[in-house]
Amino acid sequence: MRSTFKVLFFLKRDKQKKDGSVPVYCRITIDGKEARFGMKKYIDPKLWNIKEGKATGKSAESSEINALLEKTKAGIHKIYRDVQERENTVSAEKVKNIFLGIDSKQYMLLKAFDEHVEEKFNLIGKRIVKSTYHRYYYLRVRLSEFLTEKYHLSDIPLREINYQFIRDFEMYLLTVRGNKQSTIAQYLINLKKIVELAYKNEWIYRNPFINYKIEDEKSERGYLSQREVEILMNWKLDKRLERTRDVFIFCCFTGLSYIDAFKLTKEQIQLSIxxxxxxxxxxxxxDMDYFIPMMEIPKKILEKYKNHIFKDGKLLPVKTSIMVNRHLKQIAEICGIKKHLTFHLSRHTFATLTMSKGVSLESVSKMLGHKNIQTTQIYAKMTTEKIGRDMAIFAESIRETERKFVVNF
Known part of the structure; x- marks a missing residue:
């Protein structure tokens, strides 16, 4: 059932100033109940049209007041429609409070972010890795800088986050911070998660990301060819680099990430029937299950280190991520590999090489522990070897057709 709704402006003549001007008030009426508030504007009563509820004439004063009244009326009408859409009841007092920004519960962006970041911190080592926490932490830093530089604010109500705010933040990251598009996309994805959480909790009633397209650069995922893997495997290195190289090669043939290789223990090596x-x-x-059959190369690497004692029963000599990345850079230079070696690259290499040798997308997805197969498709690469092999099979299958083809000169 629709309620009766009206917005009127009037003069409060009992509050006349010494110069004769009186304050302009707004009255919101819904189902016969009123709510009033002052417009913080004064006007000469002679310039006021009581019947129309606005200033008369075309003077600068009248035009300024009428423009304010129109803007106020439009804002109140929008709030009324919004509240009516999401709630069963709407009152004049509620509409007034929302318009004036004194709604009983006003949730702030950075405050909500702080609560979420604290929750992420408490989940480190349980459900998330430290790098996930860091992504939210640095996004919070960037948002704070943006609010200060763009709006001169220390925080902003969540309900004021709109399409333009998101667009401005994206431009800030691109032009002021000089971030790459992939970094910007990750920031926006995480901001979207916070905003959607606020929407689900009914702290806001419109999701500003609903029509916002997050652009991400489609960068090619790097990987090593089989030849490059063989070069790394057989190069003579000093003991310090050799250990890191062995772990990297282990991951090239198992698809384990750095953190999963770091935490690998004897209990995870199991026998099938x-x-x-x-x-x-x-x-x-x-937190997804993975199942990886052990090939000979990973077995040989584990055998090599089986008599070594590593902390917490770990099976491999994995150093800290900073040290590992430093080692991998040196190894690439020594071996003449013109690619940026990382444990992401070893994982990509596993996905690419297995699929190029005919392992199904579904099997690779399960071994990598992906939540959905679309993620695996990002890693997969059609190497020239597989393309050549597939086309050779195709060529053989149409050999008879080829023999029947006659070229007329």
């Missing part, structure tokens, strides 16, 4: 060794566990990043 046919006696085959498997690596089984849950991905640290996504």
């Amino acid at each position: 046919d006696g085959q060794q498997w690596i089984m566990g849950k991905r640290e990043k996504t």
